[in-house]
Amino acid sequence: MSLIIKNGTFVDWETLEVKRTDLTIPSSRSNQLIDAQGKLVMRSLACAHHHAYSLLARGMPAPKRTPGNFEQILKYVWWNLDSKLDHEMIRASARGTALMCAKNGVTFVIDHHSSPMAAKGSLEIISQAFKELGLGHLLCIELSDRDGAGALKAGFEESENFLKKNSPAALLGLHASFTLKDDTLEKASALMKKYKTGVHVHVAEDLIDQSECEKKYKMRVLERFQKYGFLDSAKTIFAHGVHLSEREREIFSASKAYLAVSTESNQNNRVGVFSSRNLASERIMLGTDGMHSDMLQSARAHYLQNHHTENIDLMTVYQRLRNVHAYLVKNKIPGDEGNNFVIYDYPSPTTLHSGNFLGHFFYGMASADVDTVISSGQVIIQNKKHTLVDEREILAHCQEQGERLWKEL
Numbered sequence: 001m002s003l004i005i006k007n008g009t010f011v012d013w014e015t016l017e018v019k020r021t022d023l024t025i026p027s028s029r030s031n032q033l034i035d036a037q038g039k040l041v042m043r044s045l046a047c048a049h050h051h052a053y054s055l056l057a058r059g060m061p062a063p064k065r066t067p068g069n070f071e072q073i074l075k076y077v078w079w080n081l082d083s084k085l086d087h088e089m090i091r092a093s094a095r096g097t098a099l100m101c102a103k104n105g106v107t108f109v110i111d112h113h114s115s116p117m118a119a120k121g122s123l124e125i126i127s128q129a130f131k132e133l134g135l136g137h138l139l140c141i142e143l144s145d146r147d148g149a150g151a152l153k154a155g156f157e158e159s160e161n162f163l164k165k166n167s168p169a170a171l172l173g174l175h176a177s178f179t180l181k182d183d184t185l186e187k188a189s190a191l192m193k194k195y196k197t198g199v200h201v202h203v204a205e206d207l208i209d210q211s212e213c214e215k216k217y218k219m220r221v222l223e224r225f226q227k228y229g230f231l232d233s234a235k236t237i238f239a240h241g242v243h244l245s246e247r248e249r250e251i252f253s254a255s256k257a258y259l260a261v262s263t264e265s266n267q268n269n270r271v272g273v274f275s276s277r278n279l280a281s282e283r284i285m286l287g288t289d290g291m292h293s294d295m296l297q298s299a300r301a302h303y304l305q306n307h308h309t310e311n312i313d314l315m316t317v318y319q320r321l322r323n324v325h326a327y328l329v330k331n332k333i334p335g336d337e338g339n340n341f342v343i344y345d346y347p348s349p350t351t352l353h354s355g356n357f358l359g360h361f362f363y364g365m366a367s368a369d370v371d372t373v374i375s376s377g378q379v380i381i382q383n384k385k386h387t388l389v390d391e392r393e394i395l396a397h398c399q400e401q402g403e404r405l406w407k408e409l
């Protein structure tokens with residue numbers, strides 16, 4: 001069975017060659033014909049670091065105390081929120097996030113989940129939600145010592161259960177060095193090796209991660225993680241990497257691990273500015289850190305910030321946006337094969353051709369232009385509407401669960 005897109009202006013995601021052509025995509029669903037009417041057709045996007053659990057935070061009441069630094073942002077906002085999540089709130093967050101992703105042309109999500117008081121079964125709920133909306137996904141739940149031994153034990157059990165059922169399509173989640181004790185990392189390392197997976201962990205997002213590590217362990221965060229073998233896995237994803245020393249940059253570049261940058265989140269939390277100096281650029285990916293589900297916006301933010309601070313060019317940022325595909329192929333994670341496309345209804349005021357596509361992509365196109373999305377050969381968005389679910393029902397579900405959550409905060 002196949003899906004045919006005719007009359008598309010096809011943009012090759014690797015060469016950026018632009019040509020008018022018809023496309024035939026293998027599909028396991030049904031034979032279908034889409035008339036693109038000249039619209040732009042290209043490979044869909046993927047997010048390398050997301051937090052679906054944070055969706056219901058949008059517009060929530062201000063915390064009781066105003067955070068003055070990153071640690072307080074975590075304590076007063078996020079650790080308060082994630083400890084109140086129950087299964088229905090997690091389901092609403094995941095369905096809502098999947099809807100936002102789909103509508104932005106994002107068909108694959110690497111998510112980092114946290115619900116320390118409702119760990120059991122949480123990853124399966126998220127997985128089902130992404131499946132319901134037709135999205136590829138790679139999940140983990142973050143382990144941390146911050147909520148005590150009971151929550152940690154539940155987190156380990158949930159991690160192992162999910163790894164057992166879903167390997168290779170699962171990661172081992174860790175919060176960050178500064179909330180993880182040595183014996184927790186020891187156990188995490190053993191579990192990672194048992195399931196031949198990698199860790200997905202925040203690294204040097206704020207200076208506190210480094211200062212605590214130097215104080216307690218007399219080493220830097222990546223040196224600590226190197227001891228546990230986290231850098232030996234090509235599945236490992238380090239989120240942020242804002243505060244890396246020259247030595248850590250060398251360690252990363254000599255390793256197999258990947259890094260996921262979320263520029264807007266760093267700006268929002270005022271933690272500092274990421275620099276790609278001496279980091280293997282082909283293993284730098286982009287995420288949203290749960291702020292939103294719009295990868296085109298993330299790429300634009302990364303470009304504007306790092307063009308300003310280190311004169312980065314459009315092609316480098318575009319490649320970082322696309323490195324996630326190589327990560328998923330290399331690690332044999334299903335759901336991001338060559339049958340994932342997005343069609344943009346982009347009304348260009350100037351000519352668009354092979355030589356200037358990136359100028360349009362970064363300065364003109366917007367996720368609001370997404371008209372059609374094909375995920376694993378299945379049309380999930382058509383005429384800007386989700387084809388598999390009732391969007392109003394999903395948003396109403398989110399609002400109802402959001403109200404419940406806000407009362408608990």
Ligand SMILES: [Zn+2]
Nearest residue numbers: 112202239289
């Ligand atoms: Zn994050």
